[in-house]
Amino acid sequence: MTYTTKIISPKNEIKNKFLKFIENDKLVNFHPEKDPTISFTSYHKDPYDKGLVELYYKYLDPYIKEYVSKYHMNCIWYQIYKAKSGSFHNYHTHNSIDCHISGVYYLKLPNSKISTEFIINNTPKQFNVKDGDLILFDASIIHRSPPNTTRRDKIILSFNLDLS
Numbered sequence: 001m002t003y004t005t006k007i008i009s010p011k012n013e014i015k016n017k018f019l020k021f022i023e024n025d026k027l028v029n030f031h032p033e034k035d036p037t038i039s040f041t042s043y044h045k046d047p048y049d050k051g052l053v054e055l056y057y058k059y060l061d062p063y064i065k066e067y068v069s070k071y072h073m074n075c076i077w078y079q080i081y082k083a084k085s086g087s088f089h090n091y092h093t094h095n096s097i098d099c100h101i102s103g104v105y106y107l108k109l110p111n112s113k114i115s116t117e118f119i120i121n122n123t124p125k126q127f128n129v130k131d132g133d134l135i136l137f138d139a140s141i142i143h144r145s146p147p148n149t150t151r152r153d154k155i156i157l158s159f160n161l162d163l164s
Contacts, residue, residue: 005118005141006067007127008134010105014059015132018157019107021051022078038089039082039153047075056159060105060134067136070164074099078107078157081114081148088147091119094139099160105134110152118143 025042042049056076064071081087094102104116109131116135118125119142129135137143139160148154 005127005135005137007129008063008067008136009132010060010063010134012132015105015107017055017059018052018078018105019155021055022080022107022155025051037087038079039085039087040080041077043075043077043079045077047077048073049076052076052078052157063134064103064136064161068101068161068163071101071161072164074160074162076157076159078155079145081145081154083110083148083150083152086147086149089145091142091144093142094160098162099139100163101136101161102139103134103136103157103159103161105157105159106131106154107157108153108155109133110148110150110154114146114148114150114154116143117146 042052053073053076056073079089106115106129109115109129112126112129115126115129118127118137127135145154145156
């Protein structure tokens with residue numbers, strides 16, 4: 001499956017809805033035995049969190065459907081890379097978990113230098129994204145989150161979609 005990478009910029013108030021949800025999520029936890037490099041993740045708590053799913057379909061689905069008409073959400077989660085922690089997510093793909101398209105919604109991105117880095121044609125590439133942007137990409141593309149050495153937290157929402 002080949003999917004062209006697409007950057008979308010939802011309204012700022014949508015980003016704030018997700019940030020409020022994360023702020024109030026008392027169950028977020030860190031699993032050093034599973035992800036020793038990420039400060040916090042909700043992935044191991046529930047990769048299909050009902051609250052996140054409801055927010056997604058209410059606020060992001062209309063934006064996604066402009067580019068992907070028929071799909072089924074495979075999973076959704078958020079990750080926090082604490083300020084000055086050096087926390088990161090190493091190179092990986094999402095195609096091993098039966099999905100076609102992946103998305104990263106930058107809820108807090110203090111510096112574009114720590115946006116997702118992709119390997120395209122054996123070359124590292126970062127797209128010109130900013131706080132509040134959402135990027136859709138082929139789930140088979142190798143990617144990573146570079147270390148956060150900035151003075152602010154980086155917070156992302158991630159999701160995987162299966163094409164119908």
